[in-house]
Amino acid sequence: MHGISFMIPFVVTGGILMSISHLILGSSIDIFLNPNTTLSSWILDIGTLAFSFMLPILAGYISFAISDRPGLVPGFMAGAIAYTGGSGFIGAILGGFIAGYMTEILKKGFQFLPKSMQGLKPMLFFPLFGTILTALLMLPVTFLFEPTTMTLRAFLSNIEGIPLILLCILLASLMAIDMGGPINKAAYIIGLASMTSGESSKLMAAIMVGGMIPPLGIALTTTLFKNRFTKIELKQGKSNYLMGLSFITEGAMPFALKKPKVVIPSLMLGSALSGAIIGLFKTASPTPHGGIFVVPLMTNWYGFIIALISGVILSTLLLSFLLKETQREENVS
Numbered sequence: 001m002h003g004i005s006f007m008i009p010f011v012v013t014g015g016i017l018m019s020i021s022h023l024i025l026g027s028s029i030d031i032f033l034n035p036n037t038t039l040s041s042w043i044l045d046i047g048t049l050a051f052s053f054m055l056p057i058l059a060g061y062i063s064f065a066i067s068d069r070p071g072l073v074p075g076f077m078a079g080a081i082a083y084t085g086g087s088g089f090i091g092a093i094l095g096g097f098i099a100g101y102m103t104e105i106l107k108k109g110f111q112f113l114p115k116s117m118q119g120l121k122p123m124l125f126f127p128l129f130g131t132i133l134t135a136l137l138m139l140p141v142t143f144l145f146e147p148t149t150m151t152l153r154a155f156l157s158n159i160e161g162i163p164l165i166l167l168c169i170l171l172a173s174l175m176a177i178d179m180g181g182p183i184n185k186a187a188y189i190i191g192l193a194s195m196t197s198g199e200s201s202k203l204m205a206a207i208m209v210g211g212m213i214p215p216l217g218i219a220l221t222t223t224l225f226k227n228r229f230t231k232i233e234l235k236q237g238k239s240n241y242l243m244g245l246s247f248i249t250e251g252a253m254p255f256a257l258k259k260p261k262v263v264i265p266s267l268m269l270g271s272a273l274s275g276a277i278i279g280l281f282k283t284a285s286p287t288p289h290g291g292i293f294v295v296p297l298m299t300n301w302y303g304f305i306i307a308l309i310s311g312v313i314l315s316t317l318l319l320s321f322l323l324k325e326t327q328r329e330e331n332v333s
Contacts, residue, residue, distance in 0.1 A: 001185060003062035003096055004192070008289055010053045011195065015287035017047030019200070019297035054196065055079040055092040062096025067103035070122050074099035074130035078138055085142035088149035089193040094141050099134045106130055149196075156194040156203060164202060165279030171203055172210025172275025176267040179214050180250040192288055200284035200299050208285055209278055209307045210271035212292075214252035216244030216308070217270050217315030218263075221323075224316065228323040247291035262322045270315030277307035 021044035024030050030040045056079035063075025078095025082088060087095075103126055110121055159167065174187035188211075191204040222229050222237025229237065236254060243251035256263045281303025287294050292308075295301050 002065035003058040003060070003093075004185075004189070006061040007054055007058040010050050010057055011192070012287045012289050014047045014049075014051030014054070015195070015200075015285075016290070016294065016297060017043050017050060019047075019286040021047060023297070052083065055083040055089070058089075059092040059096035059099065062093065063100035063103065066097070066100025067107070070107065070126035071100045071103040071130065073127035074103055074134040077131045078134050081135060081138045081142065085138070086146035086149060087138075087142045088145070088153065088196050089189075090145045090149055091138070091141050094145070095134065095138055098137050098141070099130060102133050102137070103130045106133075152193065153196065156201075157199065160282075164282070165276055167203065168206035168275040168279035169272045170275070172206045172213075172278070173268045173272040175207055175210035175249060176214050176252075176271040177264065179253045179256055179267075184211070184249060188288075195288060200286040202278065202282055202284045204288055205283045205285040205298060205304060206275040206278040208247055208289075208291065209274045209304060209311065211249040212244050212247050212308060213271040213274055213311040213315055214244070214249050214256075214267040215240035216312045217267055217319065218252045218255050219244060220312055220316045221319040225320045225323070228320065245292045247289055259323070263319065266318035266322060267315050269318060270311040270313075273314050274307040274311030277310055278303060281306070283307070 021040045024043075025038075025040040030038050032038055033042055056076045059079030059082065060072050060075035063071035063078070075096050078099045079092045082091030082095050085091065106126055106129055107121075110125055113121065171187045171190060175184050177183045187207055191201060191207040194201040194203045219237050219240035222234050222240075226234060233255065236251075240251040243249075252263070252267060256267070281300050283301065283303035284299040285294065285304075286297050286299075295304050298304055
């Protein structure tokens with residue numbers, strides 16, 4: 001998660017720039033910067049470059065979380081090897097752990113050095129030997145996971161029809177189970193893995209809308225059915241509008257913790273419906289975050305709007321019905 005939090009801004013920036021380049025391609029504003037470069041191709045190159053940092057940043061900051069700054073260089077190199085060698089997202093994750101723990105081993109191994117040479121350890125010994133050892137250990141990782149990554153990428157890129165709809169339903173509903181917890185993050189990682197080639201992802205669109213439904217469903221329910229909630233919950237509900245529109249699922253967590261048997265199934269069904277609609281319209285997102293603010297950049301963007309509205313309405317109706325009897329003792333006027 002530490003690595004992903006640092007990686008996401010690169011993926012978002014790269015994805016948005018690549019989408020903008022496609023939007024202006026051939027338009028009146030697609031001017032030539034020089035005889036061989038148009039504005040769209042220039043923006044595309046920048047976006048592609050930003051996207052290429054995805055795996056090195058992921059591995060580098062996984063390693064950083066384990067061994068602090070000495071693990072950065074080996075971690076970045078592990079991610080770069082995963083990118084160029086084809087082991088992809090899986091290889092970068094494994095490479096980050098390899099680099100981090102290999103650096104920890106080196107820290108203990110170089111404790112014998114005299115104090116006069118202590119300054120060389122973080123500047124020379126840890127990055128140099130850490131990179132060499134990590135690169136050697138990445139050889140079997142590349143050999144084992146490059147075919148797996150290519151097969152998975154081909155599967156995720158070519159999935160269509162009923163299998164696509166079912167997978168979108170599954171991933172969207174998983175986003176609403178623990179709302180920011182490990183299951184939510186596992187689904188999100190699958191979406192990220194579907195974007196490593198830089199293409200827009202239908203699965204990421206389903207994951208994004210599935211993660212937006214819980215806070216928005218809670219917010220709308222607290223607005224329309226105030227007698228189901230306490231005064232404190234009504235205040236919390238208002239903040240969920242912005243959180244939901246920004247794809248921050250955690251806003252629904254306090255409500256789910258209080259009445260999990262009622263709230264979680266209601267939100268999961270809304271997210272599942274939204275995922276099904278994404279699969280039906282084949283809506284694809286070029287970025288793994290951004291919520292409502294990146295909808296204009298999506299392929300078949302109208303499907304996302306329909307999915308979002310439908311999921312929120314279903315969750316709101318279910319919550320209003322199921323919470324009617326469960327919280328009567330806490331009603332407010």
